[in-house]
Amino acid sequence: MSPALDYFTSSKVLSPELASVKDAPYYNARLDPANYLDGPLSSNPATRLRQMLARPGIVIAPGICDGISARCAKEAGFDCLYQSGAATTASRLGQPDLAIATLNDFVD
Numbered sequence: 623m624s625p626a627l628d629y630f631t632s633s634k635v636l637s638p639e640l641a642s643v644k645d646a647p648y649y650n651a652r653l654d655p656a657n658y659l660d661g662p663l664s665s666n667p668a669t670r671l672r673q674m675l676a677r678p679g680i681v682i683a684p685g686i687c688d689g690i691s692a693r694c695a696k697e698a699g700f701d702c703l704y705q706s707g708a709a710t711t712a713s714r715l716g717q718p719d720l721a722i723a724t725l726n727d728f729v730d
Contacts, residue, residue, distance in 0.1 A: 674702060687713035 651657060652669075655676035664670045674681045683702040686692040687709035695703050708719035710728060 671702070685709055 653672070655672075658673040658676035663673050681702050682700065683704045684695045684700055685706050686695055686703050687706065691713075692703060692705075705728075707723065707728075711717060711719040711723045715723060
């Protein structure tokens with residue numbers, strides 16, 4: 623396993639379109655897709671999603687609406703899931719999504 627990238631002092635090869643802006647004040651190596659193409663996936667969910675999207679291939683993410691569907695999807699081997707507010711509202715409250723569900727409904 624390779625050591626973690628040092629984003630502040632590393633001289634890694636950048637993607638061709640970003641190579642010319644390496645020294646630009648707004649360049650952020652943590653957002654460069656070239657840094658996500660290999661190596662293990664991060665434990666940070668946002669970084670892990672960026673890694674999965676930057677790698678070649680399709681990211682298959684089934685929609686879940688409650689804990690049972692999430693557990694079934696994880697046991698089926700999916701690495702990425704998405705939760706729809708409309709599906710959760712329909713599943714939990716049996717009503718259309720008319721902004722009646724609050725954050726507490728999604729946390730429970």
